[in-house]
Amino acid sequence: MKLHTDYRQRVVIDTTAMDWTPSPLPGVERKPLDRDGAEVARATSLVRYAPGSSFSAHTHGGGEEFYVCDGVFEDEHGAYPAGTYVRNPIGSRHIPKSPQGCTILVKLWQFEDGDTAQFSVDTVTAEWRPGRVPGQREILLHQFGDEVVKLIDFAPGCTSLFHAHDGGEEVLVLSGTLSDEFGDYPAGTWYRVPPGSSHTPFSRDGCRIWFKAGHLPPRAKLPGL
Incomplete structure (x- = not known):
């Protein structure tokens, strides 16, 4: 799948007007913003977890970064409430879930070589x-x-x-x-x-x-x- 892969072009999307599309796992839906590839892809998406939903264990071959827009995202490393920014570098692995439900902006396969930091920032408590x-x-x-x-x-x-x-x-x-x-x-x-x-x-x-x-x-x- 190729979606907005021409980086010479200006792209503006009203995501509130988009429909949610199902992912391979129940309770997890997506709004694709750009994508180059199939299920494993260089991609930018909004992802919504219904309360109690989860995603299967997976490794990030190209890295992952996400921002929690609402709700609480969780994995075995911790719970990340709305306003949290997370980076999981190339080769990292986790099992995402959301007992309460959440929406995240997520970017996959977009890490530079050598960018290996794994961390989270809670912007609610961070210093402006x-x-x-x-x-x-x-x-x-x-x-x-x-x-x-x-x-x-x-x-x-x-x-x-x-x-x-x-x-x-x-x-x-x-x-x-x-x-x-x-x-x-x-x-x-x-x-x-x-x-x-x-x-x-x-x-x-x-x-x-x-x-x-x-x-x-x-x-x-x-x-x-």
Whole structure:
């Protein structure tokens, strides 16, 4: 399966308008955002666990990172409530479950060689740092090479700096509405913009976003360029 695998293209998805599709295991459903492969694939998805559901034991051949949007995700390593960011590197293994039910944003097979850290960050208790401009604050979740992952808050009326993303940018709007010169992105919007793209993000009423940048191939290495 190939879904949004052309990284030269800008992709904007209202995930609230998507239907959930069943996974191979009962009680676990998905909304695919990008995918390159079959059941084992380079993929970005929203995954919903019904209360009491679980997934079979598996090894992450290409690594896994996820952010818990709601509920509580669990495995043999611990319980991860809403607001937790988790990285499971290449070769890690676990048995996911959710007695209470949960929804996660998950990315598979997207780790760089040498990125071997396994950890979790509870953003509910983590320390916020000042962002790039007044009215913006952030929590650094992960950084390796050119890749950076953050949680970012925009206060009402906050406008960030004009900037370009040499390694692309990917955002899930968790609450409120993020905007830029290309449009408005209310809560539940996922977008991915290609390497070399630029914009000036702002928020009229305030918002919170999960943000990832620097992880896409440089524009010069993209097919057809």
